[in-house]
Amino acid sequence: MLKIEGLTKRYGSVAAVDGLDLEILEGEFFTLLGPSGCGKTTTLRCLGGLEKADGGEIFLRDRCLVSVPQHRFVPPERREMGMVFQSYALWPHMSVFENVAYPLKLRHASRDEIRRRVADALRLVGLEAYSERQAPLLSGGQQQRVALARALVFSPQVLLLDEPLSNLDALLRDEMRHELKELRDRVNVTMIYVTHDQVEALSLSSRIAIMNQGKLDQVGTPQEVYSHPATPFAQTFLGKTLSVPGRVASSGSGSTKIIIEGADDFPLHVSSSAERLRTTTTFAVGDAVDVAIRPEQIRVWPERPDGQPNIVATRVRSALFVGDRYEYVIELGHSTPVLPLPSNQVYQADEYLYLEFPEAAVTIWPK
Numbered sequence: 500m501l502k503i504e505g506l507t508k509r510y511g512s513v514a515a516v517d518g519l520d521l522e523i524l525e526g527e528f529f530t531l532l533g534p535s536g537c538g539k540t541t542t543l544r545c546l547g548g549l550e551k552a553d554g555g556e557i558f559l560r561d562r563c564l565v566s567v568p569q570h571r572f573v574p575p576e577r578r579e580m581g582m583v584f585q586s587y588a589l590w591p592h593m594s595v596f597e598n599v600a601y602p603l604k605l606r607h608a609s610r611d612e613i614r615r616r617v618a619d620a621l622r623l624v625g626l627e628a629y630s631e632r633q634a635p636l637l638s639g640g641q642q643q644r645v646a647l648a649r650a651l652v653f654s655p656q657v658l659l660l661d662e663p664l665s666n667l668d669a670l671l672r673d674e675m676r677h678e679l680k681e682l683r684d685r686v687n688v689t690m691i692y693v694t695h696d697q698v699e700a701l702s703l704s705s706r707i708a709i710m711n712q713g714k715l716d717q718v719g720t721p722q723e724v725y726s727h728p729a730t731p732f733a734q735t736f737l738g739k740t741l742s743v744p745g746r747v748a749s750s751g752s753g754s755t756k757i758i759i760e761g762a763d764d765f766p767l768h769v770s771s772s773a774e775r776l777r778t779t780t781t782f783a784v785g786d787a788v789d790v791a792i793r794p795e796q797i798r799v800w801p802e803r804p805d806g807q808p809n810i811v812a813t814r815v816r817s818a819l820f821v822g823d824r825y826e827y828v829i830e831l832g833h834s835t836p837v838l839p840l841p842s843n844q845v846y847q848a849d850e851y852l853y854l855e856f857p858e859a860a861v862t863i864w865p866k
């Protein structure tokens with residue numbers, strides 16, 4: 500439905516968006532996920548027409564919205580895209596009704612149509628009773644719902660949302676996240692969502708694009724990106740990762756043997772399928788690597804289990820209670836990574852434990 504080719508936007512010498520290629524399907528909830536400053540907002544503003552790209556093209560179905568080589572730029576109000584921002588950007592001197600009606604007035608809709616459509620949009624976000632209220636008198640969550648209604652009122656083909664929940668406090672954010680999910684199921688509109696929050700990205704999206712320094716690292720379903728990260732950046736940015744330096748001890752066809760730095764007595768086998776779902780790198784004996792695993796894949800044994808492969812001995816250095824889990828600083832060879840475990844797994848400082856790294860759960864990244 501939406502196709503982006505080679506999109507580039509520079510500010511001085513900084514490429515905020517750097518040759519981005521992307522295709523988004525009809526009806527998707529597509530999320531751009533990445534750290535602050537990676538270019539998410541700039542990408543969204545180029546899509547909405549609030550920013551002029553320096554390179555590339557954007558197509559909505561067969562319609563060319565932007566073509567830098569052909570000097571084509573369709574203005575925002577003719578792009579059929581609704582927009583919601585982190586700051587709700589409501590007009591403070593207007594009522595809820597007037598705020599939501601504004602895009603329809605811009606489009607010269609009739610009085611009857613405006614009344615009908617505004618009522619529908621307010622019903623959609625559960626604010627039909629607040630129509631005459633002045634916008635600033637609403638709570639943050641309500642204001643954001645007005646902004647949503649305003650963005651949806653002219654039945655846009657695409658809804659662009661830039662961190663719409665990040666100004667809300669934690670409880671309200673969780674609630675609004677569930678509401679957005681329901682809205683997504685009720686309204687037939689393609690959504691492009693920008694966030695740096697991995698829970699929002701995982702729970703709302705049909706697909707996620709992980710963005711890093713103006714480029715895309717990986718695009719896939721939440722499950723794909725979480726379980727099969729394509730890059731170390733994708734792995735550490737989305738979800739928790741325990742990562743320690745190591746080296747390749749031997750490399751066979753089915754399995755690679757690695758040693759965590761300083762844990763020579765505990766070689767680990769990594770299956771080649773797990774190792775290289777990701778890149779085409781092949782490893783040679785002696786290569787320095789990063790050994791990475793999702794903490795929930797690690798199994799903890801109080802005693803060394805007999806005959807069990809892929810066990811590494813460790814000592815607990817310190818324990819931090821953080822409510823739903825403990826964060827243990829552990830000694831793993833020469834490294835001291837953090838191992839989060841559910842709060843029913845209680846260990847003490849100085850305790851010795853044996854960690855099982857299941858062969859298929861370990862990723863090795865070249866250094």
Ligand SMILES: Nc1ncnc2c1ncn2[C@@H]1O[C@H](COP(=O)(O)OP(=O)(O)O)[C@@H](O)[C@H]1O
Nearest residue numbers: 510513515533534535536537538539540541542
């Ligand atoms: N109007 C601007 N002028 C100069 N630099 C900008 C401007 N907008 C964004 N940038 C820079 O572009 C990069 C990407 O910014 P942005 O798209 O806002 O990232 P994100 O939304 O992912 O936090 C950052 O380095 C930022 O400082």
Ligand SMILES: [Mg+2]
Nearest residue numbers: 536539540541
């Ligand atoms: Mg931003």
